[in-house]
Amino acid sequence: MTNRQRRFRPTQTRQVRIAMAAVVLAATGALTVTFVSGGGNGTADAATNLAQFVAIEDVRPNVSNPKPTVGAATGRFTVDCGTNENGKFSPDNPVAQPGVKNGAEHVHDFVGNLAITADSSNADLAASGTTCKNGDRSSYFWPVVRIDRTVRSGDRVAQALARTQPMIVCPSVRDRLPAVPLRVRDTVDRRLAELDRLNAQAGRRMTASRGRVDAALNRQVLDALRTRRAIVIKNISNALRSAGTARPAGLVSLVDCDVSYDGMHASMHGPSHAASATADRVANPRLRCPTVRGRLPGVPAPAVAEVNRNLDELDRQISEATERIATSRGQGGPNFVDNAIVGPLTAKRIAVLDRIGIAIGRHTARPQGLEALAACTVDQAAGDPGPTTPGSAPSPTASALPEPQGPDFELPGNTGGIVRPAQVLIEYRGNPVSKVVPMPRFLRALTGDAKPTSRGPANARPSWTCSGFADRLADKYPICPVGSQVQRVHDFPGCWDGRNIDSDNHRSHVAFTDPATGACPQGFRAIPQLRITISYDIPRDVQEKGQYALDSFPEENHNPFSDHDDFINVNSTRTMKHIVTCINKGRDCS
Structure with missing residues (x-):
């Protein structure tokens, strides 16, 4: 780590930091890499260092909760979805980057929905199994935290960026x-x-x-x-x-x-644990199948419905195989996934692709070569580092974003062992001024911003604290008192536009309540407000030495202010009604 001799500085409030960002933007017209909004040390090198850490006692209380008024919804509904014991890790982001493989360029913890990938349809999500004890099939996911005791080069990010x-x-x-x-x-x-x-x-x-x-x-x-x-x-x-x-x-x-800034990965190969043959596997392999939808010719009108049914069947097969990989963890030896899941999946895909060809061929020339799209594979990231070596550079193209490697799903710049959460608390909360209405099924929502440096800090939110310090949130990594856990608190928007389950920027269909009153903006309705609290048992010496960090995009380089969380609501209509009733009646339910 760099700059280890720097003194800890009290965290400033988010309002002051955003005001500082606004001054920089107004003066320069651009937020350059020499300014790291929120977290980090305000320099080009936001590599993990002591300037990104703060003793939680030095953070001023900054959390205020509006007092409930007449007509408030004061209940709470909690969901236990575990702590990702299944090892469902992925660099996909199905909310912010749907359909983009490895689009996050960092790894997420997933709990809840077992089948979700960057390509999952709503129907696939609804049919999935779940880790949630109440049957909630929603997907909840956030960047992993890692411990890396190796020393990071402070200028490595600036050097990589200069060539990108x-x-x-x-x-x-x-x-x-x-x-x-x-x-x-x-x-x-x-x-x-x-x-x-x-x-x-x-x-x-x-x-x-x-x-x-x-x-x-x-x-x-x-x-x-x-x-x-x-x-x-x-x-x-x-x-x-x-x-x-x-x-x-x-x-x-x-x-x-x-x-x-994917090209930075080629210049950021550093200490990696990916080649450790004896390391325990924390991540399951991920399934890769060729796309079919983008390879089809025009389909005669009488065959459209049949072809669509078969395309949906291909999606379901992938979802079922993805779920089985997650739920069969540790079964059957090293070739189990290939023999018991991937092989049968490929055979099923051959049959479906044949049906698609027959359906089209009844009315026009049958498309050739569809059978070449049948074979699926699993990546090597779950324990076998595969052919990639420290000297090989991932291709800086959108179609070849880097694959995570080794037992801890490492990427250049995001190295070290994944810290498993000690506890994940998922809560749906009420509104201090009104009753809540049900969330629509398949609502997408996110909180925070993974890229406050490259997009600006407007959507970033402080999220770091320690257990026992619920009155304060920091935009730096906290150093907690002995016996206190490191925590991340992610509050999602509590208001909905009443129409849309997503929007073209993934944000404008939902909104946060007024921080002073708790009211929703005009035209929005209060919905159950999701809060996810993630707790970690991180050794005190690791905290003091600045050796734990968030996975991030390469240009953010572990900026703690880039913390974020994503959610897709797949609660059944019945469960969501139960959640709403509980909250509106002021109960505490699970």
Whole structure:
């Protein structure tokens, strides 16, 4: 670690930090890498160091809860979903980056839904098993915390960034579409090509910030791209509807893109534990299957419904296999997953792909080569480091984001053993001024921001504290008194627009309550407000030496202010009604 001799400084309030960020933005027009919002030491090198840590006693109380008024909903409903004992870790982010493999570039803990991947449909989520004791199939996930006792090079991030060209990474619309009727295939293809052109144009604009982080430029490029992609994606949806098919669900989730500094990984190979043959495996292998939706030709109208049923069946097969990998942990020896799960899955896919070919072939030329899309594999990250060596560089392309390696799912810059939570408390809470209404099923929500450096700090939230200090939250890593646990407290938005389960930026369909009154913004309704508290038993010497850190995007380099959490509501209608009734009646339920 760097700068180990620095003195601890009391954490400033979030309002002061955001005000400082605003001054920098106003003065420079850009948030460059020389400023790390919130956490970190305010320099280009936000590598884990003592300036990112604070004794919790030095943090001023800053948490206030509005007093309930007449008509308030004061109850609480808790859910026990465990602490990821199944080893479901993934660098996917199904909420913020749907369809993008390894899109997070860091690893998440997942509890709840067992089948979820970056590609899961709502139907697959609803059919999944769960780790939650009450049957809640929702997915809750957050970045892992690691302990790494090795010394990190303080200038490694700046050096890697200096050689990096930022890229635009967007979810693939092509690979998420249903069967495209033959008569609108050309129209849809033109729109898809238009998306490709927009993405390429945005990527060329990013050359202006080569070797540095420019948050103002990033926001400008992404906002403009989002607006134009939304129009094109809506046109694709309208074209499909004009051909008599149902409007595809979930396309709004594919509008938003991101700026990727993935190229930094090639220059950030450092101490890694991935090659340890004797290390215990904490992570299960992940399933990889070729996409089929994006490879189909135009489908004759009489075959569309049948082809769509088979495409959905392919999705279900992957979800079932993913869930089985999670629930069969430790069974059957080293070849169990290949022999008992992947092999049978490939055979099932061959049969379904054959049915798709037959359905299309009844009305036009049968597509050739579909059988080549049948074979699935599992990655090597669950214990076998595979062919990747410290000298090999991951390809800096959007289609080849780096794969995690070894028993702890390590990535360059995100190394060390994963700390398993001692406890995860999931609570649905009320509202101090009104009753709550049910969350819609499949609502997506997130809290915090994984990229306060490269996108600006507006959505970042302090989340760090210690058990026994519920009156304060820090945007630095806490050093806790003896006997106190390190904690992360993630409060989700408690208001909903009453219509949408997602939005083109994954945020505007939900909102936080007024911090002073607890009221929702005009046009929004109070919903059960989700809070997730994650507790860790981290040795005191590790805290004092600054040796634990959050997994993060490479440009954030463990910035504690980049903490975040994601959620998809898959509670049944009946369970959500029970949650709402409990909260509105002021009860404490589970």
